[in-house]
Amino acid sequence: MLEELLIFTRGGLILWSSCRALGGAALKGSPIDALIRSCLLEERSADASFSQDTYALKWTFNNDLGLVFVAVYQRMLHLLYVDDLLAAVRKEFSQIYDPKRTFYDDAFNEVFRQLHLEAEARSEEMKKNKQVTGSRPTKVTTKTNRGDTQGSGGGRKKGDSGKDDSDGDSGKEHTLPNGNSKMQENSLKDNSHARSVVVKGKENGDPNDGAFDVNKLQKMRNKGNKKNEVASNVAKNTSKANTKKNLKKNRVWDDTPDDKKKLDFTDPADERGDEVIDQVVVKQGESMMDKDDVVSSDSDEEEEDGEENSGASQKKKGWFSSMFKSIAGNNVLEKSDIQPALKALKDRLMTKNVAEEIAEKLCESVAASLEGKKLGSFTRISSTVQTAMEEALLRILTPRRSIDILRDVHAAKERGKPYVIVFVGVNGVGKSTNLAKVAYWLLQHNLSVSLAACDTFRSGAVEQLRTHARRLQIPIFEKGYEKDPAVVAKEAIQEATRNKSDVVLVDTAGRMQDNEPLMRALSKLINLNSPDLVLFVGEALVGNDAVDQLTKFNQKLADLSAVPTTRLIDGILLTKFDTIDDKVGAALSMVYISGAPVMFVGCGQSYTDLKKLNVKSIVKTLLK
C-alpha cells in the first residue's frame, strides 16, 4: 500500500498530502525531511529511490513550477505503479497549480483517488502478465500476446470510465510486449534498490573486478619472476664479485673497535647527536593553514579568460540557432537539449580527474533539476547548465558539519578529555607526514599535542613518528611492533589524559580497502576508543579509485563494528595537492562519496604546508 503521497514546493510548503486529505496513518519519524537532507540536497536526486527506516521513497520534480512530488511506501512491498502514479499526479497537479493557492484538498482529492485506482489496476495487470510469462519461460512470445489481448480488454473498460485516459491506455497497449519486459526490468531494479545501499555497493561487480585483477597480477608476476630470475642471477654474479673484492680489501681478522667505526656508515650524529641538534623546536614560520590565499584572485582572472575562449568557440558552432532560440526565449528545456551541454561538462569534469561514476551521477542530478524548466530569453543552454552545475558543486563542497577543529578541541579541553584524531587511509598516502603537519599547526595554537604510534605493522613506522616527535618536541606513546593497535591507542589516550594533553593524534597502519583483517583491526580501534574525529587521508592524485577507497572504508567500518552505533569517516585530509596542477577532481569525488568535508589539504614537504580547502577556487578550477 502507498503510505503517503506528498506534494510540496521547493521552498518547503506542503501543498497536498494524501494522508491528510484521504485519511491514513501518519508516517513514523520524518522520512521526507531525511530524503531532502541526505538525498536531494546532496545532488543525488537522479537516484531511483531512497530508503529510510522501513520506508522507501520515490520522487519526481516539476522544475518549472518548483514542485516536488514524493511517494512513500513500505520497503518490503515492491510497488510497481509508484513511478507511473507519480508521473500522472505530476501531470494532473501541474494543471491546477497556482502559486497563490495553498489549499488543494477540494480540487485534487477526487483526481488523486482516480489516478491511484488506475495505477493500481494497471500494475495488477502487469503482475498477471508477468506471472504468465514467468511460469512458462519457453513460450514467452505467445503468452505475451495473449496477455496483451487480456490487458487491452481490461484497459478498454477502464478507458470508458476514465474518459480522457483512453488515449494513453491504447498507446500503452500497442507497446505492451515491450512494456512487459520493461516492467520486469523495472521490478528487478526495484528489488535491488529496495535493499540498502550498502549491500548494493558490495554487489557492484566486485567479484569480477577482483578476479580480473588477480589474473592480471598473476600473469604479471609470472613475467616478473622470469625477469627477476635473470636479473637476480646477474645481481648475484656482480654482488659475488663485489663481496670478493671487499673481502680482499678489508680482511682484518681481529675485532678491533676502530674498524667497527669504519664499517658504520650511518650519520655520526644520528643516535645521540640528533637529540642535541633538535632540542631546539623547529620553527618554520606560520602554518599555511593560517595564511590568506593570494592565489584565488589570479585564478579568477584566468578562469574568466578561459570561459570567454570556450564561449567563443561555442558561439561559432551554433550561433544562429542559439541566437534564435535565445530571442524566442521561453522554450522549455528537454532532456535532449541539455544532453550535449552536459556531456561536454562531464568530459570536462573527467579531465579534471573526477571519478567517472561521480561525474555521471552529478550530471544526471543536474539534468533532473533542469528538466522542464523554462529557459529565460537571452540565455544559452550551455550557460544555464554551467551555472546549475556550479551551484551543485558549491553545495556539495560546502561542509555540512563544522570544520572548526580548534573549537572542538577547546570544548573537549573543558570536559577535561583529550581530543582524539585518528588518521586512516591506504598505504603510502602520507598519513604520518600530514599527522606531523597537523601536530605542528596545533602546536602553533598553544595546544599540547601527543602522538600515538599505532602503526605496529610496517617496519620503521614508529621510528618515523619518533623523529617527528623529536623535531616538534612533543611526547609520543609507543609500544613497539606486533601489538594490538587498538590497545596501544587506548593506553596512549589514558596516558594523555594523565598528562593533560589537549590533543592525541593517532597514527594507524596504511591498509588497502580490501584487506579484511586489517580493516577489522581498524574498526576495533575506532570502536574501542571512540575518537572525536576519524580523518581519512587520501591522495589528490587518485582518480576512479577514490570512490572505491572511501566507500569500502566506510562500509567496512560499518560492517565490521560490533557496536550498534557505528563511527564512519568524519573528515578528509587531502595530500599531495601540490602535485596535481588543476586536476582537483579527487576532492570532489571524495566529498561526494563520503559526505564528509575536506578539513585539511597537504601541499608540500615542510611542516607549514597544510592548508584549508578553498571551495570557490576548487569549483572554478573544476569548471575551467
Added chain:
Amino acid sequence: MDEWVRQAEVWVGQAERWIRQQPPEQVYVAVAVVAVTVLLLVAVSCLKSSKANTIVLSGLSGSGKTILFYQLRDGSTHQGTVTSMEQNNDTFVLHSELERRGKVKPVHVVDVPGHARLKPKLDEVLPQAAGIVYVVDAQDFLSTMHAAAEYLYDILTKATVVKKRVPVLIFCNKTDKVTAHSKEFIKKQLEKELNKLRESRNAISSADITDEVKLGNPGEAFNFSQCQNKVTVTEGAGLTGNVSAVEEFIREYVKA
C-alpha cells in the same frame, strides 16, 4: 559665438516648422512615450532604492523559519512544511495588518533555507537586509546549541551586517511546547557559546572562513550589548501564530 547662436536659432526654427507640419496626434504620442519611459525609469530606480526593506529569516534547518514566513504572510501554517530546498521570497502586507486602515507598506521577507549545504545562499541576501530574524529552536535547544551559535556568529561577524548596523532579532521559537527553554536561558547560553567561538576563531586568525569583523570587546566576556548592531531576544511560537514579536520588529525597522 554669435554665429553658433544664430545657427542654433535657425535649427530650432526648422525643427519647430517640421513639428508643426506633423499631424498633432503623432506629436502627442511621441510626448506620451517619452513621459512613460521616464516614469518607468523613475519607478524602477525607486524600487531599487527601497530594496533595504528586506527582512531576512535565518536559522538552522528545522527551527521553524518557513512556518514563520507563512504565519507572517497568511496567518496560517497551511498543512505544515518540510525542509526547504530553496528560499521563500515574497513581498506582502503583514497578515495582522490587513484590516488596518490607511496605507500600509508591504514588506519583503526572505526565508533562507537553514541546511548547512545551503549556507552560501545567505550571503546573497544579507546585503539588502533591513533586519535579520534569527530563529532558534527553543525546544531542542541543547542539542543544536553549538551549530546555532556558530551560525549566529557567522552572521554577526559579516561585514555587511555590522557596517550597516543591521538589527538582529533572536526569536526563540516553539515556546508553546512545555519542554521549551526560556529566552533568558537561551540568551545566556548563546552568549557563552559565542564567547568560546570568538576565542577559537581569533586564534585561527583572519584566513579562516568568514571572520570579517571582530565580535564584541576583547578582554571582556561577550554579551549581546557589545555588538555594534542592536541584538534583541524575544520568544514566540510559529505553530500557534504567536509571532507578534517578529511583527513588531518588522514594523520598527520597515517604516509603514
